[in-house]
Amino acid sequence: MKACYFVITIILLLRSGPCFGYYKGSKFMNRLHPKASTSSVFTDNCPQTSFEFPNSKQTTDYIRVKTRIPDLPKFTVCGWYNRYEAADQDSLISYSAAGGANTFTFIVINANRADVQLNNHIIAENLSLKTNREYHICIVTYAESSAKSFLYVDGELMDVYNGNNAWAVKGGGVFILGQEQDGRGGRFDPNQSVRGTISNFMLWTRALSEEDIVKMYQNRCTCPTDYLFTLEDNNIELFGGVSAIQPRTCN
Template sequence: MSVLYAILVLSTAAIFQSQSQPPCDLNSCRLQVVCESDGMGHTRHPEKCPQTAYNFPGGQQTTDYIRVKSPIPQMRQFSICAWMTPKPGTNMKGVFVSYSTPRMDNAFLMMLESSGKLTLSYNQVYIGDNTIFRLATRTHFCISLEAFLGTAKIYLNGALFQTLTFANERNEIEGGGAFIIGQEQDSYVGGFDGSQSFAGVIENFMMWNRALSPEEITTLYHDKCMCPKHHMLHLALHEIQVYGKVTAKAVDGC
């Protein structure tokens, strides 16, 4: 009887624990969401997207850009998403993101040329030079980089467009650097080239220090108000410095 009683006690404790705790936590969930016990698994709760929009007038200049004030941590993976609209009658061009550290000017770089060529650099290793896509209309763009896998995935309008590989560089990106939108840094917070300046509108720029799942990116494209949980940064006015003729635009709220 004592053995049977012990089994019953352990079984009851296990059942109580499974009912009182969520089936996963923020460290184990692939989608980094709030997990709740609902009898059918867990429920996902995206957070409300901050709404931001900035217009880059373009032209041959080195004065128009945004610098993020929030410190950037050391990262082995990250995702960046935004809506991008080119100037009327043109293809999207210019530097989308330039991240440098005192030791490395191209810790991360993403630039679109008017020809449609994508230049992507990670820890000064260039990948994606042969990737061609011309963004002539408002487009939702995401890049998800996982250094430990050696991959960078490009998503356009919620769908996977291309997976790029970089076999020779799988180190972490150093933290504490300068994160700039709109100009390329050939030196730390400097060395800008006017021919590489960004032209167009960037809306709802957000960054996560993890790789978003394809499902999260698809949801983000279809509903601008619902975002994957725990973003690392967005372009709130109090978190950035705006230079030159870059202007904030009014956007529809959620």
């Protein structure tokens, strides 16, 4: 009889796994995050950047990253985001490589839904973000033999999704914050423009650990030093009404 109970328990756990979207924010899900591929070296003087997108329903305001993006079989993006209004969709991230406009996107659809897409596949869509409140958001993705994507909000794991090596992101594309590319480098939709702030946005070419992400959430002045880019002046171009605003200082 004990053996039968044991088998039933295992079956329930498998059926309640991340493919079914259960256990959001739970310790069970936290154990699914892999360890970092390399040990993280942190700095307590992480570059502090903050930008305001003041206008709604426009196609002129955005940030274009100048840093060349390599092929990304695994990567992590993190940043702080404050949404001013919930009237329209907000396209925080739009990366377009050859062969598709939606190579990697993160779009807040409404107060109860945000979509993460990789190579035109929606990999996450359950997220609640209130307006006029700053959130720390991290997306960790790796496309290997057992591809997974992890979505963190304020240091807490909210979703895990299984995938395949089709999630690997091609390099050489156009990386834009604040608009959604329907064509490489353009064809923006005014109803998908950001109105709010984006701060301390960074990309790493590896999967950061859960401990790394929690540490950054708890102290926004610290971060792993091996980032590919931050939003410092030499890495970006500003368009339209986007302006740099005073970030928090690190002492």
